[in-house]
Amino acid sequence: MLRVVVKPGKEKKVRNFYPNLYRDELEGIPKQAGVAEAVAADGSFLAVGYLDPGSRIPFRAYRFDPGPLDRAFFLARFERALRKREGMGQSYRLVHGEADGLPGLVVDRFGEVLVLQVRTRGMEALREVWFPALLEAVGPKGVYERSDVEARRQEGLPERVGAVYGEVPEVLAVEEDGLVFPIPLALAQKTGFYLDQRENRRLFEGMVRPGERVLDVFSYVGGFALRAARKGAHALAVDKDLEALAILDQVALRMGLKVDIRQGEALEVLRGLQGLFDHILLDPPTLVKRPEEIPPMKRHLVDLLREALRLLAPEGYLWLSTCSYYLKAEDLLEVARRAAADRGMRLRVHGLTYQPKDHPWSLHVPESLYLKTLILQEDAL
Numbered sequence: 001m002l003r004v005v006v007k008p009g010k011e012k013k014v015r016n017f018y019p020n021l022y023r024d025e026l027e028g029i030p031k032q033a034g035v036a037e038a039v040a041a042d043g044s045f046l047a048v049g050y051l052d053p054g055s056r057i058p059f060r061a062y063r064f065d066p067g068p069l070d071r072a073f074f075l076a077r078f079e080r081a082l083r084k085r086e087g088m089g090q091s092y093r094l095v096h097g098e099a100d101g102l103p104g105l106v107v108d109r110f111g112e113v114l115v116l117q118v119r120t121r122g123m124e125a126l127r128e129v130w131f132p133a134l135l136e137a138v139g140p141k142g143v144y145e146r147s148d149v150e151a152r153r154q155e156g157l158p159e160r161v162g163a164v165y166g167e168v169p170e171v172l173a174v175e176e177d178g179l180v181f182p183i184p185l186a187l188a189q190k191t192g193f194y195l196d197q198r199e200n201r202r203l204f205e206g207m208v209r210p211g212e213r214v215l216d217v218f219s220y221v222g223g224f225a226l227r228a229a230r231k232g233a234h235a236l237a238v239d240k241d242l243e244a245l246a247i248l249d250q251v252a253l254r255m256g257l258k259v260d261i262r263q264g265e266a267l268e269v270l271r272g273l274q275g276l277f278d279h280i281l282l283d284p285p286t287l288v289k290r291p292e293e294i295p296p297m298k299r300h301l302v303d304l305l306r307e308a309l310r311l312l313a314p315e316g317y318l319w320l321s322t323c324s325y326y327l328k329a330e331d332l333l334e335v336a337r338r339a340a341a342d343r344g345m346r347l348r349v350h351g352l353t354y355q356p357k358d359h360p361w362s363l364h365v366p367e368s369l370y371l372k373t374l375i376l377q378e379d380a381l
Helices: 011-015 071-084 121-125 127-138 150-154 195-207 223-230 242-255 266-272 291-310 329-343
Strands: 002-006 034-039 045-051 059-063 091-096 105-110 113-118 142-147 160-166 171-176 179-184 213-217 234-239 259-263 277-282 312-322 347-354 372-378
Touching (some): 034 059, 071 091, 091 171, 091 195, 105 127, 113 127, 121 127, 127 160, 179 223, 179 242, 195 277, 195 312, 195 347, 213 223, 213 291, 223 234, 234 242, 234 266, 242 259, 277 291, 291 312, 312 329, 329 347, 329 372
Parallel strands (some): 213 234, 234 259, 277 312
Antiparallel strands (some): 045 059, 091 105, 142 160, 171 179
């Protein structure tokens, strides 16, 4: 096993279960890649992980006790992940990277089909060890890979997309609370369906009343809009992805629901809309992947919110989500205040929600908290 020495003072983060060690935190990084033991400057044990001098994060810890990264280790990790998600239904996130002790691996479960992403060089190198353990733990009929994300490109890894085990249907039927979405895996965004908004969709459906007007911006396959229509509300879904809107249309037709559809860029569509809406949902994609991108993204969000507030009915609700770690709840509050000031509107914070428990948030890995949703209500006196 390789050995890497952590500089004095930098060992504290590892002892507090933070898995990533950067280049300037290590002494004399070995030139070869492989499973490695990290030790403090005094030689005391810290962690076992994967060392790759070519990676942007050279060392990622997998375990904080001595031992191998073998099939038994990964099997125990997957079995633990399954136990943590008992009672969550047919569709959920089974592995959420570092928060599940599996850096660089994301696995979503849709019934008997798994959809996975491998985001790091270490997890890619260990594939022949952990993949059989995943199959043993879950026993899926098929596994589909969507390793085509930016994080993988940053690691210098080629994209991998397609079935990697068993039988995988071209169109995945994803059921959520009575709605069934036919998701073509080859066209899907991310791993096929935004499971992390499940609790928000349920909360939203409980708040919508018959006859209300709902605007679902960045709707994807219409998870919010369809729930609104099911409650008897008038829903308009906006997205630039025509394939996603076609899926929305299929579900609505099959369920006997009516959802109006508008294809186009969100800000442009918002500027062209007239009339008032009782609920407006803004759930933009991850646009902030580095800290330096925060200021322009905040300006963009202010522009979106300003237009959304123009369309918000008296005592109406505005939902704003971000799925970027770098954008904090405080940033959402700030952009909302700026947009409200531009409109001369008074708003009340109705709620602030985070990702559901199948996307665990580890106290020791701040990056594992990524989804924040601010729910605002028009509050004129």
